Amino acid sequence: MAADSAALLRLIEAAGWPASRIALTGTPLAETARIHAFDWQAGVPNDSLLANLPSDVGIFCLVSLETIDEVDMLLDGRNAACVFGDDQALIAIALSDLAAVLRAGSAFDTSRDERARLQALAMDLARLAEQLGRITSQDDDSRDAHDAPDALADRSMAYHAEGPADHGPAVPPDPQQIRHLISLRRLRERFFSPELFADPAWDILLDLAAARLERRSVSVSSLCIAAAVPPTTALRWIRLMTDQQLLERRADSLDARRMFVDLSDAAFDQVCGWFALANARGGLGG
Structure with a gap:
């Protein structure tokens, strides 16, 4: 060495x-x-x-x-x-x-356990999005139109995780709703050890989804803070999620020494689908 x-x-x-x-x-x-x-x-x-x-x-x-x-x-x-x-x-x-x-x-993969967990998260998001697509594509004659949840009633096309050309993405949530969910997740740390709820992949997805809706760029260092885990762990997850095509890197046009991180279009649609489905089922938990 x-x-x-x-x-x-x-x-x-x-x-x-x-x-x-x-x-x-x-x-x-x-x-x-x-x-x-x-x-x-x-x-x-x-x-x-x-x-x-x-x-x-x-x-x-x-x-x-x-x-x-x-x-x-x-x-x-x-x-x-x-x-x-x-x-x-x-x-x-x-x-x-x-x-x-x-x-x-x-x-050799020193992050194989985290990679498996990330793959499971991606699959869960895809399943939720597909379920949203099935719900919104059903023509339920037994229920009046005014009874349908607003987040679903405004939709004219179904959503599928694969993103086929004939289907649109889920309606994006209000960024303040995402920030509220993030703050609720942080509240848990006032009562329990943070390690008990360490979930950097979800925190990364939430922060980047809110930033996209707010038209705000997020640097690697900012994302490490948002992940709410040690920076070394956050860096490893950022790289894993980039490999999984959930995240995309983008050079800063004003500073060649800095790289921004964005949600991929597919990942953003999946997060939006999760929020739409969660809202349709009565609300969100941390």
Whole structure:
């Protein structure tokens, strides 16, 4: 492993990495390192720093919320691990996971449990949207038109999760309703441990849905805060959800060092479908 400063070298050593396997960047031993470690908490260099590194090496970074947008954009597509701050336990875990990824290649997935949970969430959203489509496409002659819920009565076309060309998306909710649901979810933490209800994927979807309706751009750092979990966990979920095509990355046209995150059209339609169905059934829970 190569570290870009003596201080970072000592920190990695304190986290349990053998001193004999760490070298300072720029020394002969560092040229063969499989993992290169950088302290980018205060600032991020331009991409020329990584230009000479092989694409198959691992990149480990200490970051802060102030630098994570630049780091995330710079490391996109690389085997990388980020840790916020200098917690030795987190450093040890991140380095161990990164080393395992490099040993086993793409066949090893340190986030397989979270990926399975995310896939289940996506399937649940799709099922709810399909159910909404069935409800709105039924011609129920036994019920008067004035008895139909407003969110459904205004619809003229059915919704399906697959988004076929002949069906429109569900009616978007009021962004304030989404914000209200998010605030209700945060209220739980006044009575229970936050870890008991950790659900970053849903919080990410809600925040981005509200931002889309408000025509507001969301950076990676802002989304890490909205996820209501440790930033390292939030970053992992953002990447997983991007892989699942629930999220899309968009470069900031005014700042090349920053990347925005948006809901994909399909994911937005699914979230809207969930709200429409939940409202039709009498209201929302946290």
